[in-house]
Amino acid sequence: MNVYMTTGTFDFLKKIENKYPGEMVMMVNQNGALLLHETAGKTVFSAPRRYEAIEAIGEIPNEGFAIMNNIPVTEEGRPLFEHQMKGKGVVLKNVSGLIALRVLRPLTSNTYIIMSVWENETDYEKWQSSPANFLADHQNTISSGQQKIFESAPYTSEYMITE
Secondary structure, eight states: OEEEEEEEOHHHHHHHHHHSTTTEEEEEETTEEEEEEEESSOOSOSSOEEEEEEEEESOOOSSEEEEEEEEEBOTTTHHHHHHHHTTHHHHHTTOTTEEEEEEEEESSSSEEEEEEEESSHHHHHHHHTSTTOTHHHHHHHHHHTOOOOBSSOOEEEEEEEEO
16 A cells, blocks of 8 residues: 655645545644545655555544654665564554554655554553553664664654544
8 A cells, every 4th residue: 555645734735635535634733734645556646755554554534643653764774674563553453542553664765654543642642651662662772772773763743633
């Protein structure tokens, strides 16, 4: 499955979303808006960020709280990182409040995205401090410098999904 993302003003992206009802998901935060298009085919975006979903659980809803963990990975580290991410969806499938998960392989950059969609921010915060949070392991690895598969420190973007 291909995932495409583009950013812009809410009003501009809303016009695109309205042209293709049911095909895209609008996300907003304090910095602006993001439109996500998940499809087996091509996208209508003229200059999107392009990804391939290598792990997916659940359907992305029209409302919720989305977290995008952006993880820059070296070219040499990609196979190891992808191996570590395989099967993570099964671990999270029954986590309370989780609606959907996508592990996205970048097609035009070095930054993977682990996108999780939650019923609300509180459910995400509970998971974040739980032993099921596999992302904490990657943060610890980066901090300790044991493995050199990461190009730089990861960062997180938070969004509200809105209709």
